[in-house]
Amino acid sequence: MRTLVGKILLVTTTIAILLFNDYPSDGEPFTGAIYGKVMDADNTEPIYDANVTLKSNGKILHTDKNGNYKFSEMEPGYYTIQISKPGYKTFIKRIKILGGETVSTELKLNRARS
Numbered sequence: 001m002r003t004l005v006g007k008i009l010l011v012t013t014t015i016a017i018l019l020f021n022d023y024p025s026d027g028e029p030f031t032g033a034i035y036g037k038v039m040d041a042d043n044t045e046p047i048y049d050a051n052v053t054l055k056s057n058g059k060i061l062h063t064d065k066n067g068n069y070k071f072s073e074m075e076p077g078y079y080t081i082q083i084s085k086p087g088y089k090t091f092i093k094r095i096k097i098l099g100g101e102t103v104s105t106e107l108k109l110n111r112a113r114s
Contacts, residue, residue, distance in 0.1 A: 032097040035070035036105035038063050038083055047109060050085040055092075076101075083107055 034054075038047045046067025053060045054071055056079055061069045071081075076099045084090045088109040095103050 030099045031073045031075060032099065032101040032103065033070060033072045033074055034079065034081065034095055034097065034103050034105065035068070036107060038067045038069065038085075038107050038109060040088075041108035041110045044108070047085055047088070050083055050088075050109070053082045053084070055080040055082055081105075083109060085109060088112055 038050045038052070039045060040047055046063070046065070048063060048065050048067065050063045050067070050069075051060055052063060052069045052071075059071065061071065063069050074097050076097055079095050079097065080092060081095060082090060082092050089112050091107055091109055093105065093107065095105065097103055
């Protein structure tokens with residue numbers, strides 16, 4: 001009876017580790033991140049409060065006072081981000097993330113001409 005309980009415990013523990021492990025067998029983290037800075041194309045000043053939208057799921061972040069943003073815990077794959085701010089032309093960029101990769105982007109928005 002003790003051996004059976006031990007085997008069940010071992011199998012249950014192994015399944016839990018496999019299901020909830022954030023790292024594939026090679027030890028690399030599975031999720032990645034996209035971070036970057038949004039700047040004015042004319043004067044390279046950071047753009048505060050620009051909308052940075054992850055098109056696949058509609059998640060929206062706003063740049064901080066230094067123009068920075070970050071999407072964390074991104075599954076590997078292709079993503080399209082859209083950056084918009086009143087007074088500027090909308091900018092769209094496609095990004096590929098590999099497992100565990102952090103992708104940095106420096107994006108310059110052009111002013112909209114009226």
